[in-house]
Amino acid sequence: MQTYSKPLPKRTKANAEFFDGLARGELMAQVDQQTGELHFPPALYYPQRLGEKPSWSKLSGRGRIWSWIIMHQKYFEGFANELPYNVIMVELDEGVTMMSTLVDGNAALEVNAPVEVVFDTVADGVTLPKFKRVKG
Amino acid sequence: MTKRSAAIVGIGNTNYGSLYYDKDPERSDYDLAVDAFGQAVTDAGIDKSSIDAVLCMRIPSYVTFCDRVGLRHVRHTNYYEGDGRMSGLIIQHAVALIEAGLAETVACIYGNNGRSVAAKYGGEPRPNSPAEYDMMFGMTSPGAYVSMMYNRYRHLYGAPDDALAPLAINNRKNGALNPDAVMQKPITYEEYMAARYIAEPLRLFDYCLINDGGVAVIVTTAERARDLRKPPVYIRGSSSSTDLTNFYTSKDMFFAASQMAAKEIYERSGLGPQDAKCLQIYDNFTPTILFTLEGFGYVPKGEAWQWVRDGRIELGGELPVNTAGGHTAESYMQGWGHQVEAVRQVRGEAGARQIKDCDVAHYMCVSPLVVSHMFTKE
Numbered sequence: 383m384q385t386y387s388k389p390l391p392k393r394t395k396a397n398a399e400f401f402d403g404l405a406r407g408e409l410m411a412q413v414d415q416q417t418g419e420l421h422f423p424p425a426l427y428y429p430q431r432l433g434e435k436p437s438w439s440k441l442s443g444r445g446r447i448w449s450w451i452i453m454h455q456k457y458f459e460g461f462a463n464e465l466p467y468n469v470i471m472v473e474l475d476e477g478v479t480m481m482s483t484l485v486d487g488n489a490a491l492e493v494n495a496p497v498e499v500v501f502d503t504v505a506d507g508v509t510l511p512k513f514k515r516v517k518g
Numbered sequence: 519m520t521k522r523s524a525a526i527v528g529i530g531n532t533n534y535g536s537l538y539y540d541k542d543p544e545r546s547d548y549d550l551a552v553d554a555f556g557q558a559v560t561d562a563g564i565d566k567s568s569i570d571a572v573l574c575m576r577i578p579s580y581v582t583f584c585d586r587v588g589l590r591h592v593r594h595t596n597y598y599e600g601d602g603r604m605s606g607l608i609i610q611h612a613v614a615l616i617e618a619g620l621a622e623t624v625a626c627i628y629g630n631n632g633r634s635v636a637a638k639y640g641g642e643p644r645p646n647s648p649a650e651y652d653m654m655f656g657m658t659s660p661g662a663y664v665s666m667m668y669n670r671y672r673h674l675y676g677a678p679d680d681a682l683a684p685l686a687i688n689n690r691k692n693g694a695l696n697p698d699a700v701m702q703k704p705i706t707y708e709e710y711m712a713a714r715y716i717a718e719p720l721r722l723f724d725y726c727l728i729n730d731g732g733v734a735v736i737v738t739t740a741e742r743a744r745d746l747r748k749p750p751v752y753i754r755g756s757s758s759s760t761d762l763t764n765f766y767t768s769k770d771m772f773f774a775a776s777q778m779a780a781k782e783i784y785e786r787s788g789l790g791p792q793d794a795k796c797l798q799i800y801d802n803f804t805p806t807i808l809f810t811l812e813g814f815g816y817v818p819k820g821e822a823w824q825w826v827r828d829g830r831i832e833l834g835g836e837l838p839v840n841t842a843g844g845h846t847a848e849s850y851m852q853g854w855g856h857q858v859e860a861v862r863q864v865r866g867e868a869g870a871r872q873i874k875d876c877d878v879a880h881y882m883c884v885s886p887l888v889v890s891h892m893f894t895k896e
Contacts, residue, residue, distance in 0.1 A: 391650035423651040449670035451662055452718035457641030461656040469657040471666050481652040493673040
């Protein structure tokens, strides 16, 4: 595979399980064992329980499009060939919110549409959680 | 002890238009700040040596600035990062320093050479920040996060494709009456609609205008203000609140935070939405104007896009908004230009765009840090 030219967070102690989960085909988020509260993106400490190391929980991967945009401006060289590309803000059923891509294309963008995660291996050792539309 | 109150006594700014058309990569943000400072000192009619506090934004160092203007021994100084939300906070802190007796006369200073050094506001690496989890999908730039919020707003409240046009058109119309503004020509509805998308649904004219410029504001005690050259403009109330998450996209469009700041400023100033003669609304992107009008109780939630139509926010309309042209026509001075315009309107110095009997101007900045002031004649 060619060198991956898009931005990517550096692998750290805090996010290793997130990326390992993606490689296994699992969308993982950090969870507070006592309250069940989920956090994204990963961090070394819980916001509400400072000093304790978070646990991980597998998410269903299902959610809804909270909103979407179509990016027409070139900000990243690595995305230049994909303009105009979409970005969706997904609200997962468990309450976690994240940015992602709708793989069905820009014409399928719709606020509140139900979606499900798909695991896209974009480079050696790099799998990203993207989403596809599903029936509600 | 009775609380001391504060007033703005001096304002200064560069001419944004001439800087726009004369791009110069060697232009120093300090020079722009020094230019504005000199104008503000003259405007106030004070001796520069009476300034005992200097708060700087965006220019990298207060040390260099103070050295450049010969203020070696002040009592208080600080630097604020170059995010627009800080411009209101600086004025609030100047007031707080004066009220607390920690300073008598505060110079608030801003210098920005963003256009000349090709500032992008998107795509910059942000190592170890939550933004990296957005960038891996190509998500970047404050405009795109605002566009994400606005698209949700559109869906919730049925705003049509052209809902932002009156905001962009109003700014350009006002800019044409402001000799300092970059954009001196109004735009038509057709021109607005035909412009390219940046982060759809936002179009080119929904975006602020990155530019060079300097602004300075001098604040002192109400007592000193009475004897100075220009009529004082009082800061009758100031408030702030936050909505801090890992996205610039706020799921309630900063509504809860805005309501909190609104309640406080209306209580502190004893004034309400019915009292303001003009609104100076931080408009990094046009949808922010809608979120602000709703968050501060000027319009019921979900209705601002309808309310801003039919000339209501234009000069001569029911409640003029961004009378100097705002960030999309005057210049992206990150809220500084809006606050200076509030002072000019209350002083009665706004020339062709002057509002009659403007005794109250309300400044609002809605962002992860919400800041609001009431500028008044009395």
